[in-house]
Amino acid sequence: MQNEIIDIDEKHKEYTTLNLGPTHPATHGIFQNVLTMDGEIIVNSEQTVGYIHRAFEKIAEHRPFYQVTTLTDRLNYCSSPINNMGWHMTVEKLLGVEMPKRVDYMRVIIMELARISDHIVCNSVIGVDTGALTPFCFIFQDREKIYDIFEQMCGARLTTNIGRIGGLDRDWNDEVYRLIRKFLKEFPVAFRQFTNLLERNRIFLDRITGIGPISAERALNYGFAGPNLRAAGVDYDVRVATPYSSYQDFDFKIPVGTNGDTYDRFMVRQGEIWESLRIIEQALENLPPGKFFAEVPEFYLPPKEDVYNNMEALIWHFKIVMGETDVPKGEVYHSVEGANGELGYYLVSDGGRAAYRLHFRRPCFIYYQAFPEMVKGAVIGDAILTMSSMNVIAGELDG
């Protein structure tokens, strides 16, 4: 008799529509998901994106190249330096400029610090969404130290605008080296404690294992990249597949998972933080002496003393600041391994002063569309966890 009560035929069945977002505290950003619920089970989910769309691609067509760097800051704002470096390298590739080894190594250090800071956000927030607030508050003290390093390097903390086309804006001072060494000494201790709070926590592991899985085939078909793809078991990493900025000089491992669930995504990011630390250590140890910029007077601002005392430098300074330098005609695609995966820049230049067309391959935008498939049949709490473990960043999603 009981079965009769539960077994309502399809005609009389009603689903509940539930708005998750756009400003829900658990979605960490402005995302709207219109969920169709059967009781507590998610039947379907429809996403709305574009709440913070700022038309970067259109703006970039109207700006000199160096002014695009500030736009890239605001894509994935948890790791702006990676975006900045990717953009500089794209323009350098178009210009055909080789960077000195020292610039490459300094950039690697900056990018890996940014990767650590990004992965910390993601992993500690997985903790928050399962009810573990302590690790988040604890590790953020040490995450701030990465921002201190950036502040010392370029003056900014979050939207860094770090480096220039043709090198870095300035050489590092002694304080930068001191802060990096201090970070390399102190961070592993704090991170190990963070690890102990979560990685060996039975309650946490039970909560995240098997949540929001995706197979390797589906992940590839959905264009996943970065930690989310590697969690599904595909060892694709741009740093290894097409090394840029001298990544081939460093010895590091690519952590991979097997099931592509929240646990694997968490563990892959944990592993990558350790590998990033190793890369920073190697780069700092072998940091070659030399110049921190390449000879590209058309794009790299001359030193201020020269601007005051030297005619050519003054001319270049004026032309660069006013955005009056032409770039060669060409079409270039360059990608870097962003914290969320392959961050690509497709740049078409018609030989003018601004890009004719610039397209950002934003990894979040591409893999977030798999979300409905990943949460089908799950409960709301699992959907929240899936979303935070995918590390969807609103700025990168909407572009």
Add this chain to the structure above:
Amino acid sequence: MADINNEYLLQKLKSQFGSDILSHEETYGMLSIILSKDKNLELLTWLYNESELKFQFLTDVCGIHFPDNKDNELGVVYHLHSLVNNIRLRVKCFMPVSNPSIQSATSIFSSANWQERETFDFYGIIFEGHPNLKRIVNVDEMDYFPMRKEYPLEDGTRTDKDDKYFGR
């Protein structure tokens, strides 16, 4: 792992598609072909299934607008990646702005879904066979395609800003 380079890839493409490959060039190490637009789905499917090439990762889809190219104003640019061979390929298809339609790649790549919606949103390119072709990042009420070159970045009625001194 087979040793596949751009020349070999081009040769294979040419033997399969012949005159449908309108032109080709190699820019910054990446082979780039212009394909007649009716063949896009056929080419992507063939590249996906070809036992040696295996272009099974759709890196990127985006649009481009050349207002001066008569009857070939709008373009769709695909970036494909063969992870097995670690080689990339760029495929471009151009179409007239009066009839901007092309076949959708969603049947092969799930990732094409939103990327094609974004291309439609910005350039008004109609992807035939797309399951849900509507605007994605812009508001639904928008009645123009903002990334086309004729739309100015700023409000045309403003008189307090003059960009002509900056060469833009």
